[in-house]
Amino acid sequence: MPTFSAEDRTSVRDGVARLFAERSPLSSVRSAMETATGIDADLWQELAAMGVLGVAVPERFGGIGGDAVLIEALMEEVGAALVCGPFLSSAVFAAALLENLGDAEISAKLLPQMAAGSLIAAVAVQDAAAAGTQSGVAPKARQKASGWRIEGEVAYVIHADAAHILLVAAETSEGLRVFLVEGNAHGLARSPLSTFDKTLRLSRLRFDATPARRIEARRETTEALANALDLVRVALAGEQAGGARRVLDITVDYAKSRIQFGRPIGSFQAIKHMAADLLLEVESATSAAREAARLLSMGSASAGAAVSLAASACGDAFVKVTADAIQMHGGIAFTWDHDAHLYLRRARADAQLFGTPAFHREQYLRAMGA
Amino acid sequence: MPTFSAEDRTSVRDGVARLFAERSPLSSVRSAMETATGIDADLWQELAAMGVLGVAVPERFGGIGGDAVLIEALMEEVGAALVCGPFLSSAVFAAALLENLGDAEISAKLLPQMAAGSLIAAVAVQDAAAAGTQSGVAPKARQKASGWRIEGEVAYVIHADAAHILLVAAETSEGLRVFLVEGNAHGLARSPLSTFDKTLRLSRLRFDATPARRIEARRETTEALANALDLVRVALAGEQAGGARRVLDITVDYAKSRIQFGRPIGSFQAIKHMAADLLLEVESATSAAREAARLLSMGSASAGAAVSLAASACGDAFVKVTADAIQMHGGIAFTWDHDAHLYLRRARADAQLFGTPAFHREQYLRAMGA
Amino acid sequence: MTSQTPRGSQEALRDEVRAWLHANWPGRDREAPHGWLAKVVEGRWAVPRWPAVWMGRDLDDEHARIVESEFAAVGAPGAGQDRTNLWANTLLARGTDALKEKLVLPLLRGEVGMCLLYSEPGAGSDLASVRTRADRQGDHFRVNGQKVWTSFAATADYGMLIARTDWDAPKHKGIGFFFLPMKQPGVQVRPLRQITGESQFNEVFLTDAVCPQENLLGEATDGWGVLQTALAYERSAMGEAARGPRRGMGQSAPADDPLIALAREAGAMEDPVLRQEIAKVVILKRLNTLNATRAKADMRQGTSSSLMSLGKLAMSRILHEEARVRTLILGAESLLDGPDHPRADDTNFLTLNAYFTSIGGGTDQIQRNIIGERVLGLPKEPEIDRDVPFRAVRTS
C-alpha cells in the first residue's frame, strides 16, 4: 500500500511546511477565519498545485496516493500552522470515504476534481464528527420513480458550507448507504453554526426530499465509513500533535526572551518545569499519532486500538499544552491579538471531533478486550 | 448541647498538645506501633487522667461531655502527633455509640470505666470501618434460652485486639441491634490483620454461637449508628487535617534548612510552589473538618452534607500532603528512619476508613439532592 | 468572642445609624437616590474609622463594622469606604495636603473617576521594572511611556501611576507614585481586545503628559513604598469583595450550584464519571467559601489570616476546573458559541476568562511565591537585579 519512501514523505512534508510558513502565517489564518467560508482560496490552490489535496486520492484518479503515514505527517504541519480550511473534511475524510466505497464511476468523476482543488466535498454522517452526540432526525433515503430522495438532518457537519458536494450517510431499506448530494440540490438547507474555534466551520444540514445519487459500495458501507473514520482520526491526531509542538515552541521561545526580575522567565522553575512536562505531552502525542498512522498504513489488526490511543492522548495533550501555554505567557496571551488563544480554540474543538478523549479511552480498553 | 466555651476547648486542646509533645514524640509512636496492642499504655493513662478519654462521655458518667467541636479539635492534635492507640475506636466511636443507644444500665456500667481508661471498647459493624467493603457473613443474633448468641464475621474492625469489650451490630428478627460481647467470650475469634499503617490495628472477628447481651436502644439502632458514625467521621477529618498541617510544617522547616546549590531548597520555586499548594489543601481540610464539627454539634440538618464534604476533602488532602512531602524531602524521606512515611501510611489508612473520598463525594451530591 | 468594648456604646451607635438610615434611606434594597454618597459622607458614615477632620469618627473596627452592617442590612451603599476605597485611602495615607484637600472628599462622594497605571508591556509580574519615565521639570513632571491592563481609562479623571524617576538607582528605589490627570492631550487611551472578545481594559500611551508636583505621593523615589500601601488597600478591598455574595461562579450554596443545574439540564447527573468530576468542583467551591468564612473570623479576632492570600489561588483553580468540567458535560455542544448557544457560550467564556484570575493581578505563579514567602516564611530566590542601577538591569 505505501508507495512513498521515507525520503519522499519528508520532501512532501517539507514542501508543505515551507508553503505554510510563507503563505499561511497566522495573520493569514486570522483573515481566512473571518471570511464566510473559512477558506484561504489562494492557499487552497497552492496545495492543489503541490498535489497535496490529492494525498488520499489514488494516482489513477490524479492524486498522489499517500498513506496514513504521509497524511499524519502533513496534518502535523496543518496543526502547527493552524491552517484554516476543509483539508481534513474534504481532502482526507471525503476522499477516503469515496476511495473506500469504491464506486468506480463516481470516484473517477469526483476524485480528480477534488485533487485538483476545484471541488470541495463534505461528509454528513450522523454522530461521526461529534461522536455520541445524537442530534435531530437521522437521514433516511427512499427510492422514488425519479430517483433517491433524502429526509432528515445532520448536525456538526464540518466545512459543509463551502462544499460543492455532500456525501450523506442515510438509512435505506437495505441498511446504511452513502449518497451523493449536490450542494445546490433542491430541498437541502445548510444552517451554519457559530463556532468557538473560528477556524472551524460547522453546519446543521436539513434534507427535505432532497434528490441524491446512491454511491455503489464494493464493501459494507459501515466498514467503508469505519475505515475512513480511522484515517480521519489519525489525521486529527497528527494535527493535534503538530499543533501542540508548535505552541510549545512558541512558548519556549517567549520564555527565553521575556525578561522579568532581571532574567528570562524561562530560567524560573515555575515556567521551566511546566515546559518540561509539556514536552513530555508533545512527544507522547507525536509518538501516538505516528504509531497509529504506521499501523493503519500496514492494515494491522491492532490499528483500531492505536487509533483510539492516539485520539485520546493527542486530544488531551493539545488542550493541556495550549491551556498551559497561555498561563506561561501571562498577560500578553490574554489579548485577542496574541495567537495563543487561537490554538486553544482549535485544541478544544479537536478534542470534541470524532470522539472525545474519554470516549476513546473507553474504546481503547474495549479494543484491548478489557 | 455544647457545654464548653471556646476558651475551655482551647485549654483542653492545648493541654493535649503539650502532653503529646512531651510524652508522645514520634520515637514513642514508633515504639508503640511495634507492640502487640499498638497502645502506649502510659500515654493512655495520662489521657485518662486529663479527662480526655471521656471527651464523648457525658458528665454524669464521668466524662467531660465534649461536643463534636472539641472532639475534632483534639483529633487535630492526635493526627499531628500521629498518636497510636484506640482513641478514635474506643473513646470516640464506642463511647458515642453507647451514648446514642442510651441503655442506662450498660452506659452507667461501661462509660465511666472507658472514661477512666480502664476499659477499652471496639465497635464491630459490617461495612462501617471500610464502607462498601462487604466481607464475610454479616453477624446474626438469635435469642436462646441461655440468652443471645451471635454467628457471623466482621472484618476491618479497628483496634479490636486490645479491646476488653466489643459492641457488635447484628441482625435480629426485629432488625439491626447492637450487642455487648465480652472480649474473652466463648466462641469469639479475633484474627489480627497485618496493616500497612503500623499505627493501626485491624482484625477480623468470627462469632460462633458467641454469648452476647443486647443493648437497649432509646432510638432506632440504625439512627444511633449513623449518629455515631457522623461523629467518627468528623473526628477522622480532624485527624487528617491535623496530620496534614503537621507534615506541611515539618516539610517547610526542612525546606528552610536544607541547603543545595548554596541556598535553602525552599527558595526554589519547585519546592516553594508545592508548599503553597499544600497550604491551600491544609487550610481547606481544616475549614471542612471544623465546619462539619460545628454543624454536627448544633444538630444542624446540613450536618450530613458537611460530614461528607469533610470526609472527602480531608481524606484527599492528607494523602496529597503526605505524598508530596516525601517528594519535597528527597532521599532522606526514602529512609525508614525518617518519619514522613509514617504519616503517608496513616493518611492512606485514614482515606479508607469509614468511606473513601470518592464514596463521600457521591454522598455529598446525594445529601445536596443532586 | 464577647466584645471588649462597652456594650452600651455599640448599642447607642447602632441606634444612631438606624435612625439616620431611617430618616435618609428610601427603604430596604431600594436604589440609591441622587447625591446619596455625598449625604453619607456628610453624615460621617462613609469613613467612620478616619479622623473627624476627614469626615470620620475615629471609631475602632468593631464599632465601624456596626455601621457597615446596618447599611448592609438595608442595602445602602457608601459605608466602609475606610476599608474599601482604594483611592481615598491611598491618598489620605500618602498624599500632599494640597491633593488631599482637592480630592479626598470628592473621591468618597464618587465624583472622581480613577484608574490604575501600573502594568506595562515589559513589566507584568515584575512591576518594579517599569520603564515609563517621569522627569521633573520645574513644578511638574513630564511623563512618557506605555501602560496596559487599565480598566476605565477612557472615563477616568486620574490614574494612579508608577513611573521611573531615577534611572541610576536600583529598580525599587527610583520610582515615583502619582495621581496623573487623565484628561490631557498627552494621554491616549486605546481599548485592548481580550481573548474573550471583550474590551474591559485599555492600553494607555503617555506622551509628554504633565503631572503637577502636588500630585506626587510620598518622595519622588519612594513610589515603590507608596505602591505597597496601595496594593495592601487593594487586597483588602478585594478580599472583602470576594467574601460578598457572588452570582454564578466561585461561591454558592451547593444545592443550587449552577454547575449542577447545567449538569441536570444536560442529563449528566446520571453519569457516574461526571458525577465525581462535578462533585470535585462543587466541593472546591464550598471549601473556598468555608476558608473565606474562617478568614473573616480570624480577622475579626484581630489575628491575621493566611487564608486571605489563598483565596485568589483557590479561585483560579476553581474557575479553570469548572470550565473543564462544564466542557465534559456539554461534549460536542462546546464546539458552538454565540447567543444561539448560551450553554456553550458560557462555558467557552469561562474557559478563557479563567485566565483573568490565574494571570491578572499577579499570576498563580507569583501568588505561590507570595504564599510561600510571606505566609510560610520560605526564603526568597536570589534577586539578581535588586541592587543594580536600573540602567544596567536586563529588561524585556
Add this chain to the structure above:
Amino acid sequence: MTSQTPRGSQEALRDEVRAWLHANWPGRDREAPHGWLAKVVEGRWAVPRWPAVWMGRDLDDEHARIVESEFAAVGAPGAGQDRTNLWANTLLARGTDALKEKLVLPLLRGEVGMCLLYSEPGAGSDLASVRTRADRQGDHFRVNGQKVWTSFAATADYGMLIARTDWDAPKHKGIGFFFLPMKQPGVQVRPLRQITGESQFNEVFLTDAVCPQENLLGEATDGWGVLQTALAYERSAMGEAARGPRRGMGQSAPADDPLIALAREAGAMEDPVLRQEIAKVVILKRLNTLNATRAKADMRQGTSSSLMSLGKLAMSRILHEEARVRTLILGAESLLDGPDHPRADDTNFLTLNAYFTSIGGGTDQIQRNIIGERVLGLPKEPEIDRDVPFRAVRTS
C-alpha cells in the same frame, strides 16, 4: 535507512558471531557456563567498538549492534559492554595506565565488584557540594567522610568515589574522582533501611581510608569532568535497560497489563469511573513504550533524541499513578499488608517504591531542570555558589 557500509562485511561478521556462538554457547536461553564472560572477552565480543589492544575490534556502531543482536538472539550475555559497562568504560576513558592494566579486563569478565560513592547526606540533588575529603599524602590519598545510597557496598571491591581535594577552589573545580578500594579498615558499610522496609542501599563511612595515587582518574581537581563522563555512560546504560523487556510495571502490552488483570480480579472493570482511571494509566504506559521506540529509532539514525531524557520523568508519573489507581481498585483492602495480602502488599510497595524513581538518580524536579535546560534550551537559574571558593559556600 539502508546501510552505509558494505553489506558484505555485515554478513561476514554475522556469520562469524553465529559460528562462534554455535561453538561456545550451550544453546538458546540456557544458563551461562562458568567462565563465560572471560570467554566472550577472549573471543573479542565483549567490547567490539573498542580498540584491539583492549580486546576490541574497532567496529562501528552498526556492526557492533550485529554482535549484540546475535548474542541477544540466543540469550547469551556479555556482549555490548562497550555501551553498558559503566565501570570499564569510565576507567578506559579516564584511568591511569596502571589502573587500566589492572582492572579493565577483570571488569569486563565480571570479576570485580563495584559500587558508587557519589551521594552524601548533604549532597543529593547538588552532587558538586560533596564534603567527603581526599587529602594527598605522598603516593596516596587519605579519604574521610560519609556516602549514602550505595548499592552493593558490602560486596564491592572498588567504589567510584567523588571527594573534595581543594577547598579553596569553586565547588565544581576542587573534586577528585577515584576508584577507592573498599576492602580496607577505613571503609565501614552500614545497611540503610528504606521506607519499603527493604535494605538495598548502604551508608558508607570513610575514616582515613587509603586510596593509591594510581586510582585517581583524571586530574585531582577535574573529578567533576570525570563524573560527567561516568554519568553519561550510566544514562546510556540505563536507557538501554529501560528499553529492554521488563515485567510488571512501566511497560507491557496493554492486553495483559497487570493493572487490568488486578482490576478484573477485583471486579473493577465494571466500574465506569475506575475504567477511565485504569485506561489513563495503561495509556501512559503505552505512550512511554512508544516514546522509547522512537528514541531508539532516533539514536539508530544518529540523531540525538530528546525522548531519552523524558523517560525517567514519565516513568515516575506512571509508577505514582499506577499505585494510586491500584489503591482505588482495592479500596479498603489496601489497608492490609504482608504476604497474606499480596494484592495490598504489591500496591503499598509500589506506592512507596515509586519514590525510588521520582527521587532516586535525580528528583523529578532536577529532571525537569535538565529537560528544560538541556533539551529545550531554557536558561539556567543564577547559581550563587558557582564561582565561590567551596569553603565559603553555604551547605547543609
